Amino acid sequence: MECRESRLLIHEFLDGDIDELANRRLQEHLWSCSECRRHKHELQKTIALVQSTSHVHAPADFTQRVLAQLPAPTKMNLVSLWLKRHPFIAAAAVFLLLMTSSLVASWFESDQMLQVSSNDFDQLQVDRQRKVVVVPEGAVVTGDLIVRNGSVEVQGTVEGNVVAIDGKVFTASTAQIAGDVESIEAIIDWIWYQLKNIGNDLLPFAP
Amino acid sequence: MEFVEKRLTQRAKRGDREAFAELVEIYKDKIFQLAYRMTGNRQEAEDIAQETFLRVFANLHSYDESYKFSTWIYRIATNLCIDRSRKKRPDFSLDQEAEGTEGLDWYSRLSSNDKTPEQAVMTQELQDTVQGALSQLSPKYRSIMILRYIEDLSLQEISAVLQLPITTIKTRIHRGREALRNKLRFM
Numbered sequence: 001m002e003c004r005e006s007r008l009l010i011h012e013f014l015d016g017d018i019d020e021l022a023n024r025r026l027q028e029h030l031w032s033c034s035e036c037r038r039h040k041h042e043l044q045k046t047i048a049l050v051q052s053t054s055h056v057h058a059p060a061d062f063t064q065r066v067l068a069q070l071p072a073p074t075k076m077n078l079v080s081l082w083l084k085r086h087p088f089i090a091a092a093a094v095f096l097l098l099m100t101s102s103l104v105a106s107w108f109e110s111d112q113m114l115q116v117s118s119n120d121f122d123q124l125q126v127d128r129q130r131k132v133v134v135v136p137e138g139a140v141v142t143g144d145l146i147v148r149n150g151s152v153e154v155q156g157t158v159e160g161n162v163v164a165i166d167g168k169v170f171t172a173s174t175a176q177i178a179g180d181v182e183s184i185e186a187i188i189d190w191i192w193y194q195l196k197n198i199g200n201d202l203l204p205f206a207p
Numbered sequence: 208m209e210f211v212e213k214r215l216t217q218r219a220k221r222g223d224r225e226a227f228a229e230l231v232e233i234y235k236d237k238i239f240q241l242a243y244r245m246t247g248n249r250q251e252a253e254d255i256a257q258e259t260f261l262r263v264f265a266n267l268h269s270y271d272e273s274y275k276f277s278t279w280i281y282r283i284a285t286n287l288c289i290d291r292s293r294k295k296r297p298d299f300s301l302d303q304e305a306e307g308t309e310g311l312d313w314y315s316r317l318s319s320n321d322k323t324p325e326q327a328v329m330t331q332e333l334q335d336t337v338q339g340a341l342s343q344l345s346p347k348y349r350s351i352m353i354l355r356y357i358e359d360l361s362l363q364e365i366s367a368v369l370q371l372p373i374t375t376i377k378t379r380i381h382r383g384r385e386a387l388r389n390k391l392r393f394m
Binding site: 011014039042045049050051054055056059062067073 | 222224228231232235236239240243244249253256257261265330333334337341352356357377380381384387388391392394
């Protein structure tokens with residue numbers, strides 16, 4: 001083996017990725033070549049010297065000084081921190097937010113089409129031009145009658161509530177309405193109506 | 208250890224400053240040491256180490272958790288060190304002069320425990336020689352030698368830190384060793 005090759009193998013040896021055959025050849029060469037042997041020894045001593053440099057430590061107050069330089073926590077961070085500390089209030093707030101937003105959304109989502117919800121469509125007369133739903137005289141509507149984007153004219157009998165959303169409820173002298181009559185025109189009324197419904201569902205014995 | 212670090216980085220990512228402080232505690236000596244060996248100057252090393260942690264904090268959101276945290280922070284610190292040495296090459300020699308006086312106080316404090324003054328001075332001289340030999344390497348070789356033999360990283364880790372192929376790392380380590388040998392062989 002030539003010394004040039006040996007020098008390369010010495011480095012592979014020092015990196016610990018020399019294969020067995022090459023290692024054996026290197027050792028044989030080193031045995032016979034004092035120059036390469038010294039070279040290897042010097043390299044190993046160099047590594048030992050670098051490794052033996054004393055370990056320096058960061059100053060004692062290093063961490064405090066780093067933390068002092070951090071940017072102030074943003075509002076967002078503060079809010080999320082507060083929420084983490086008050087999980088129940090956070091949950092209640094989220095609930096309220098979702099509920100009102102869904103109510104508001106359900107108000108705006110509806111377009112200007114006349115919408116009628118009832119169990120007995122065949123009993124109703126719908127005048128799409130005037131946007132009026134008529135319960136004719138003698139007709140009997142079981143259950144609630146809810147009309148959206150239009151008015152209701154009741155001449156017959158409704159065995160439930162009559163609700164007109166964005167419209168009015170007209171009752172003729174012949175009208176018989178078992179439940180409540182409500183006309184809802186503003187968004188606040190709409191929300192109030194929904195809340196009342198939720199309340200009624202939750203508290204079945206409420207008057 | 209790696210599991211703990213992963214937890215800490217996840218918490219720090221979410222803005223938890225206590226977790227970040229723990230990460231600083233774990234890495235401050237390693238990073239300070241790297242910067243000190245790169246610059247040979249305590250004050251500069253501290254500046255670089257501080258800057259490293261501030262950058263870690265500012266960029267936590269972009270830290271990819273599939274890599275080791277140590278790889279990432281070593282990369283930030285090494286880049287900062289190399290940038291600095293590029294900027295201040297003109298007064299490099301001045302730095303080396305200042306180094307001796309600055310280091311003295313530090314080392315004498317370190318080695319004052321159980322050594323006679325004579326031994327302490329010997330050690331000090333040796334330390335200075337090694338530091339001097341390191342300083343004469345160009346930053347790209349110096350950083351690799353420090354990461355390998357002072358920070359004790361494997362070749363694979365160094366390759367990940369510097370984002371260079373492992374063959375390049377090996378070549379540079381070979382040359383770096385030869386260069387250091389030329390400076391230190393007579394010690």
